Amino acid sequence: MPYVDLNCDLGESFGAYTIGTDAEIIPLITSANVACGWHGGDPLVMEQTVRLCARAGVGIGAHPSYPDLRGFGRRVMAVSADEARTDTIYQIGALNAFCTAAGVPLRHVKPHGALYNTMAKDERLARAVCEGIRAVSDKLIVVALAGSPVLTIAHELGLKTCSEVFADRGYRDDGSLVPRNEPGAMITDTAEAVSRVVRMACSGEVVTQTGKTIALRADSICVHGDGAHALAFAGAIRDGLADAGVSLRPMWQTL
Secondary structure, eight states: OOEEEEEEEEOOOBTTBOOSOHHHHGGGOSEEEEEOSSSSOOHHHHHHHHHHHHHHTOEEEEEOOOSOTTTTTOSOOOOOHHHHHHHHHHHHHHHHHHHHHHTOOEEEEOOOHHHHHHHTTOHHHHHHHHHHHHHHOTTSEEEEETTOHHHHHHHHTTOEEEEEEESSBOBOTTSOBOOTTSTTOBOOOHHHHHHHHHHHHHHSEEEOTTSOEEEOOOSEEEEETTSTTHHHHHHHHHHHHHHTTOEEOOHHHHO
């Protein structure tokens, strides 16, 4: 029986602003990417999210970002390699402190938003972020876009890697995600999302925005926690994968 990880970006509420339905989604997933305060999240939210994940037995990962709270980390920023490396160390360290306080390990690191997508095209940035991850611990798993050079760079640095696909995003022919400001960027129909996920998990392929079928490796499937359909998607995807004979396992148990 094949297996796959199901992850979600969580802990993105900030102060008086609530984003997502974290408490409801956490029992449905196997790994959580927790915001570290730079695109969303604050110390209280980080602590609460880590505790919820710990109680549910969900693997916890850091979700570092460009320093862009106003733009929710979705704007590209000009940073030096040293800044990218130390910013990564800083954010991982903050979340790791809450994991230590809760008595649970930090399992992985998945960059957020514009940082994640830029790393898939900019090897200098990718190497700097991966070096920051390794500086904290060479046991941390690096989560990156399926087929991107980030996975190769992380592997060269001696880090474990997780090839990630998306339930709620459209793909270009080159395997990159359709930018959010373009048609076809977001998958909003639950049945379509489930069908795409099952195909990615079972056959290792996805249909792009032009109708082309491309290959990709699906170690983990992401549902964005801030999406309007996140909770419905997570539940339906679990059921769809089970019906297809695919079991869910956290990435740290299989990679």
